[in-house]
Amino acid sequence: MAANGRTELEVGADGVAVITICNPPVNSLSIDAAVLNFVRRDLYDPRLGLLGYGFVGNFLYSLKESYEEALRRSDVKAIVVTGKGGKFSGGFDISSFGGVQGGQTMQPKVGYIAIDILTDTVEAATKPSVAAIDGLALGGGLEVAMACHARIATPMAQLGLPELQLGIIPGFGGTQRLPRLVGLTKSLEMMLLSKPIKGGEADELGLVDALVSPNDLVNTARQWALDIYELRRPWIKSLYKTDKLEPLGEAREILKFARAQAQKQAANLHHPLVCIDVVEEGIVAGPRAGLWKEATAFQDLLFSDTCKSLVHVFFSQRATSKIPGATDLGLMPRKISKVAILGGGLMGSGIATAMILSNYPVILKEVNEKFLNAGIDRIKANLQSRVRKGKMTDERYEKAMSLVTGVLDYEHFKDVDLAVIENVKLKQQIFSDLEKYCPSHCILATNTSTIDLNLIGEKTKSQDRIVGAHFFSPAHVMPLLEIVRTQRTSPQVVVDLLDVGKKIKKTPIVVGNCTGFAVNRMFFPYTQSALFYIDLGMDVYKIDRACTKFGMPMGPFRLADLVGFGVAVATGMQYLENFPERVYKSMLLPLMMEDSRAGEATQKGFYKYEGKRKATPDPEIMKYIEKSRSMAGVTPDPELLKLSEKDIVEMVFFPVINEACRVLDEGIAVKASDLDIASIFGMGFPPYRGGVMYWADSIGANYIHGKLEEWTNRYGGFFKPCSYLAERAAKGIPLSAPAKKVQARL
Numbered sequence: 001m002a003a004n005g006r007t008e009l010e011v012g013a014d015g016v017a018v019i020t021i022c023n024p025p026v027n028s029l030s031i032d033a034a035v036l037n038f039v040r041r042d043l044y045d046p047r048l049g050l051l052g053y054g055f056v057g058n059f060l061y062s063l064k065e066s067y068e069e070a071l072r073r074s075d076v077k078a079i080v081v082t083g084k085g086g087k088f089s090g091g092f093d094i095s096s097f098g099g100v101q102g103g104q105t106m107q108p109k110v111g112y113i114a115i116d117i118l119t120d121t122v123e124a125a126t127k128p129s130v131a132a133i134d135g136l137a138l139g140g141g142l143e144v145a146m147a148c149h150a151r152i153a154t155p156m157a158q159l160g161l162p163e164l165q166l167g168i169i170p171g172f173g174g175t176q177r178l179p180r181l182v183g184l185t186k187s188l189e190m191m192l193l194s195k196p197i198k199g200g201e202a203d204e205l206g207l208v209d210a211l212v213s214p215n216d217l218v219n220t221a222r223q224w225a226l227d228i229y230e231l232r233r234p235w236i237k238s239l240y241k242t243d244k245l246e247p248l249g250e251a252r253e254i255l256k257f258a259r260a261q262a263q264k265q266a267a268n269l270h271h272p273l274v275c276i277d278v279v280e281e282g283i284v285a286g287p288r289a290g291l292w293k294e295a296t297a298f299q300d301l302l303f304s305d306t307c308k309s310l311v312h313v314f315f316s317q318r319a320t321s322k323i324p325g326a327t328d329l330g331l332m333p334r335k336i337s338k339v340a341i342l343g344g345g346l347m348g349s350g351i352a353t354a355m356i357l358s359n360y361p362v363i364l365k366e367v368n369e370k371f372l373n374a375g376i377d378r379i380k381a382n383l384q385s386r387v388r389k390g391k392m393t394d395e396r397y398e399k400a401m402s403l404v405t406g407v408l409d410y411e412h413f414k415d416v417d418l419a420v421i422e423n424v425k426l427k428q429q430i431f432s433d434l435e436k437y438c439p440s441h442c443i444l445a446t447n448t449s450t451i452d453l454n455l456i457g458e459k460t461k462s463q464d465r466i467v468g469a470h471f472f473s474p475a476h477v478m479p480l481l482e483i484v485r486t487q488r489t490s491p492q493v494v495v496d497l498l499d500v501g502k503k504i505k506k507t508p509i510v511v512g513n514c515t516g517f518a519v520n521r522m523f524f525p526y527t528q529s530a531l532f533y534i535d536l537g538m539d540v541y542k543i544d545r546a547c548t549k550f551g552m553p554m555g556p557f558r559l560a561d562l563v564g565f566g567v568a569v570a571t572g573m574q575y576l577e578n579f580p581e582r583v584y585k586s587m588l589l590p591l592m593m594e595d596s597r598a599g600e601a602t603q604k605g606f607y608k609y610e611g612k613r614k615a616t617p618d619p620e621i622m623k624y625i626e627k628s629r630s631m632a633g634v635t636p637d638p639e640l641l642k643l644s645e646k647d648i649v650e651m652v653f654f655p656v657i658n659e660a661c662r663v664l665d666e667g668i669a670v671k672a673s674d675l676d677i678a679s680i681f682g683m684g685f686p687p688y689r690g691g692v693m694y695w696a697d698s699i700g701a702n703y704i705h706g707k708l709e710e711w712t713n714r715y716g717g718f719f720k721p722c723s724y725l726a727e728r729a730a731k732g733i734p735l736s737a738p739a740k741k742v743q744a745r746l
């Protein structure tokens with residue numbers, strides 16, 4: 001049995017050596033710090049990595065060793081590379097990035113893996129090798145497979161180079177081999193969008209050579225390798241293929257277009273452009289030059305802030321489902337076979353759509369025929385929009401719709417496992433009805449962003465199975481799910497809902513019960529502070545521009561237009577009731593609403609909307625702003641007109657950080673990284689800045705605290721830093737450090 005991150009080598013009577021990648025759970029290609037520590041310090045340069053020769057890591061060294069053995073042995077004619085447990089490989093071990101970035105783990109010398117191991121050992125081998133791909137072949141995993149002389153995959157295999165989502169580029173030759181196997185346009189799409197493809201598409205494109213069932217995979221690959229050995233099939237080195245590459249002139253046009261697209265999509269990101277440059281180098285100067293450029297660029301990007309932030313996001317996203325007191329108790333999620341949704345409004349129908357898309361049978365209950373039909377029609381419309389966009393076949397549409405049953409009574413509720421209550425009046429009554437009609441294990445979930453879960457359950461004996469499931473609109477599209485637990489919600493129910501969340505492809509975060517929970521609590525100051533600055537004399541469009549340049553999908557005013565002023569005012573009222581000391585009572589939205597100017601839905605808000613969703617600044621808003629300013633009795637501050645975009649971003653986001661600190665301090669969120677994920681998936685905070693708390697720590701609690709203090713003195717209590725922030729600023733402790741660590745340091 002191999003140790004973690006090693007390869008197993010087994011030679012069959014047919015003369016085929018099968019090299020198996022073994023590193024559960026995803027067979028990542030590991031670099032083992034312990035092994036690297038044996039390398040002599042004098043052969044190590046922190047920027048260039050290993051200058052001399054030595055062990056370069058568990059898996060990769062082991063792969064080279066296995067190859068060398070297979071090449072040496074006279075009983076081996078050909079080689080098959082595969083992965084253990086139905087997965088080829090999820091790529092380079094991301095958990096080792098931190099060690100390399102922090103200097104604890106040495107990295108191999110530039111080009112060692114891509115050139116010495118994959119090109120000069122695997123691809124240049126005198127015996128042919130075939131990759132047998134089931135499950136995942138991502139990043140470095142696919143790069144190993146592309147260095148083999150053929151690839152056999154299963155239809156459900158996922159193949160891709162998603163490195164850019166981590167702020168790096170493919171570093172094991174992927175930028176050179178993928179374009180040569182699938183053409184420039186498709187390869188750029190796969191890399192720039194970090195989008196894997198399934199086995200079927202890979203077969204059509206020529207990325208794999210044959211598609212077989214998982215049971216036939218290794219045997220087919222063995223035979224294929226022998227066929228190459230006996231010259232019955234071509235022996236192809238993908239690095240030197242040219243037939244799929246577009247002619248140079250055309251290639252240059254494709255690269256130019258890709259650069260423009262990359263800049264349009266994320267102007268703050270540098271690494272997509274580096275990726276395009278590296279691809280171009282290979283096309284213009286030849287693939288070996290491309291490999292060298294790739295290797296140096298990869299090592300530089302590994303140390304970038306973008307990479308560090310995105311790796312933080314990767315692990316934080318996975319950590320949201322690790323909940324102390326729930327997921328560490330050894331509880332297994334129970335099987336949810338049927339879901340009931342009460343209320344087919346916008347949210348209810350969106351939730352139903354998300355459920356049926358993941359094959360959960362759904363009962364949709366409404367109070368009358370008219371509402372029920374409207375709810376079913378909304379679900380149909382959600383799915384039809386997917387069909388129109390080519391994301392769903394007609395057959396899949398019919399199958400999904402067949403999972404929905406519309407009802408007007410509780411007759412069908414006796415075998416329901418999960419009941420989700422949408423925004424229906426008399427929730428208390430409904431919960432007590434559900435208690436009567438549903439089986440005693442059924443989870444009772446309510447979708448709400450405000451309601452007090454303790455109150456809802458007051459008339460039932462089922463407080464332990466009451467939980468909040470806060471979806472974001474549109475529920476079948478938005479990726480976040482806030483799971484709200486009260487003091488009495490059972491850990492089993494939390495574990496069950498985390499599992500459902502994962503199955504319906506949402507990123508769940510578990511939060512405590514309070515007005516606004518975590519996401520809306522953080523979101524509120526985003527628009528609040530912006531409204532305040534308008535009364536103080538700032539320009540609406542300048543604020544929006546600064547926020548979008550920072551990386552937000554839209555600024556606070558464009559967002560208010562999208563959400564609608566009615567919702568914004570209603571939310572403001574709830575905050576006023578619960579947190580009066582930090583609500584700014586702006587009159588701007590009510591004034592605009594008096595003239596039926598209530599956001600995008602009314603074609604006019606802070607912007608004018610003529611074409612579909614096209615927002616144009618509207619000078620008319622000045623008359624409302626002037627009125628609002630005079631009603632507020634605030635004197636505009638000429639200093640604010642001089643602010644740079646960086647200053648504006650700080651003024652908008654530091655109150656958000658302040659609120660995030662309160663959320664953490666009150667125990668509403670379990671850990672700071674959950675708030676990072678909540679800000680990215682719930683607010684659209686740029687992931688390459690790592691999330692709101694990670695970004696805050698990159699700036700420093702002390703600086704943020706100082707600014708908030710300064711603004712409190714100048715403009716009032718709205719900015720007052722909370723005690724959590726003040727304490728950490730004073731003691732120099734990161735905002736994201738866990739509470740017990742703080743205590744340990746106090």
Ligand SMILES: C[C@H](O)CC(=O)SCCNC(=O)CCNC(=O)[C@H](O)C(C)(C)COP(=O)(O)OP(=O)(O)OC[C@H]1O[C@@H](n2cnc3c(N)ncnc32)[C@H](O)[C@@H]1OP(=O)(O)O
Pocket residue numbers: 025026028090091092093094095136138139140141143162163166169170171172174315318319
């Ligand atoms: C030089 C090279 O070009 C550079 C590279 O290869 S960079 C790496 C490229 N590969 C990737 O980006 C793939 C990243 N992984 C994923 O997208 C997904 O994890 C996956 C599709 C592989 C599996 O998804 P899923 O089945 O939902 O499981 P998921 O919960 O994400 O992962 C399972 C565990 O494997 C870990 N994991 C997944 N991929 C990993 C990787 N490449 N390295 C280290 N750990 C990894 C996860 O952190 C998680 O650990 P946990 O159970 O302790 O939380």
